Amino acid sequence: MAERTLKLTLAYDGTRFVGWQRQAQGDSIQGLLEESLSRFDGASVVVHGAGRTDAGVHALGQVASVAVHFDHDVTTLQRALNAQLPPDVRVLSIAEVGSDFHARFSARSKTYQYRIRNAAIADPFERAYVWHLQEPLDRAAMERAAEALIGTHDFMAFQSTGSQTNGTTRTITSSLWRDSGGLLVYEITGDGFLRHMVRAIVGTLIDVGRGWREPEAVAALLERRPRSEAGATAPAHGLYLLRVDYH
Amino acid sequence: MAERTLKLTLAYDGTRFVGWQRQAQGDSIQGLLEESLSRFDGASVVVHGAGRTDAGVHALGQVASVAVHFDHDVTTLQRALNAQLPPDVRVLSIAEVGSDFHARFSARSKTYQYRIRNAAIADPFERAYVWHLQEPLDRAAMERAAEALIGTHDFMAFQSTGSQTNGTTRTITSSLWRDSGGLLVYEITGDGFLRHMVRAIVGTLIDVGRGWREPEAVAALLERRPRSEAGATAPAHGLYLLRVDYH
Numbered sequence: 497m498a499e500r501t502l503k504l505t506l507a508y509d510g511t512r513f514v515g516w517q518r519q520a521q522g523d524s525i526q527g528l529l530e531e532s533l534s535r536f537d538g539a540s541v542v543v544h545g546a547g548r549t550d551a552g553v554h555a556l557g558q559v560a561s562v563a564v565h566f567d568h569d570v571t572t573l574q575r576a577l578n579a580q581l582p583p584d585v586r587v588l589s590i591a592e593v594g595s596d597f598h599a600r601f602s603a604r605s606k607t608y609q610y611r612i613r614n615a616a617i618a619d620p621f622e623r624a625y626v627w628h629l630q631e632p633l634d635r636a637a638m639e640r641a642a643e644a645l646i647g648t649h650d651f652m653a654f655q656s657t658g659s660q661t662n663g664t665t666r667t668i669t670s671s672l673w674r675d676s677g678g679l680l681v682y683e684i685t686g687d688g689f690l691r692h693m694v695r696a697i698v699g700t701l702i703d704v705g706r707g708w709r710e711p712e713a714v715a716a717l718l719e720r721r722p723r724s725e726a727g728a729t730a731p732a733h734g735l736y737l738l739r740v741d742y743h
Numbered sequence: 744m745a746e747r748t749l750k751l752t753l754a755y756d757g758t759r760f761v762g763w764q765r766q767a768q769g770d771s772i773q774g775l776l777e778e779s780l781s782r783f784d785g786a787s788v789v790v791h792g793a794g795r796t797d798a799g800v801h802a803l804g805q806v807a808s809v810a811v812h813f814d815h816d817v818t819t820l821q822r823a824l825n826a827q828l829p830p831d832v833r834v835l836s837i838a839e840v841g842s843d844f845h846a847r848f849s850a851r852s853k854t855y856q857y858r859i860r861n862a863a864i865a866d867p868f869e870r871a872y873v874w875h876l877q878e879p880l881d882r883a884a885m886e887r888a889a890e891a892l893i894g895t896h897d898f899m900a901f902q903s904t905g906s907q908t909n910g911t912t913r914t915i916t917s918s919l920w921r922d923s924g925g926l927l928v929y930e931i932t933g934d935g936f937l938r939h940m941v942r943a944i945v946g947t948l949i950d951v952g953r954g955w956r957e958p959e960a961v962a963a964l965l966e967r968r969p970r971s972e973a974g975a976t977a978p979a980h981g982l983y984l985l986r987v988d989y990h
Binding site: 507508509554578583584585586587588617618619620621623625677 | 754755756801825830831832833834835864866867868872924
């Protein structure tokens, strides 16, 4: 069979996983997909993900690409994969794409969502899915701080220590807070994200909401400040890779 | 200290519990509450629940009563209990009530909710919280069948085998299907429920929705039919004790 490139769109509950990426120990989403797809292919396949979500981080629209040699149609393959995969990972769709498609390198932008329950008492059903914050938050200040992130900036202050990347400049096209079903949701779209960047941004925006720092502090952090000056990294379990857009 | 009676309203994710009721093995909600409250009381207390939810069944508004001797105010007690209890059980409120209040015997009615996701692909975040059904369902037939349950009937056909109870006649005041956030939700209110009754009713209503039996079959089952003639018991993880009403 000739080689075909497939684009998979996935949703997963990241709770029990070591993250997207295959590791020496523990279950990863990449590992599960490679195992299933290799069984179809008869040879080892490598699955590329658009975003390498960390342990505990969820996805509603992760995109993965893979080159395969089998000739099952995409509907049959989707059904078979969903039958083989554990219920906390679902293949939402599969499309056949050009051989030059790569889930990460072809991506134009990614959108992450961070979910917060701002209430006196936590919801027992949400403990692995939202960050629960009891204290009152200054929404107007958080909105002003979120807006300051839009544009092309050096996000050095918002990356985790020791991350190696090709530069720390990224372009953010949307950064806003909104209400969704009683939750406080932060949504950010950009051409790329440094390691732990969204969670460091959320930690900093929440510092602003708590009145621990001024909204203007965010603009100052974008002037190549060290990581130690930004807020703490928000917990992984509130973060969702919402969607990946392509040209 | 004089004896005081407290009414607790609780929410819990039933996933990892053996059920409401204390068992020889495994975690129960009753057991966790008794352990925490006994620590406050200095003596063993017994907590009574309005509904004895089974393993995997959830609660959004379970009610429990307990007689205690300590004198902490209810706000302090609520905060302390929520600090001690695991995050999958939350005390939503505590009220001081008359000494004749009993969570189960004083209840006028209970309302259960059963949640179904009727879609081609299951949502990975809902695997412990809804029943996923792929096939098309005849909603009009299910609504007609649900209505037939309203009134005072002998629910023998809908109890689990070997359950001992004071009779099998119960009065249902509301029984309906509705849409809620993309979910198909069945809601039933009654003065009491036999063991597994709601799940047996849902199993039977889904048989009607699938076209496996006529809506009229429900009325026939209420004519003291054996359990074997009703539908299969729907899975525990779609069921929620929604609320308990008192006089």
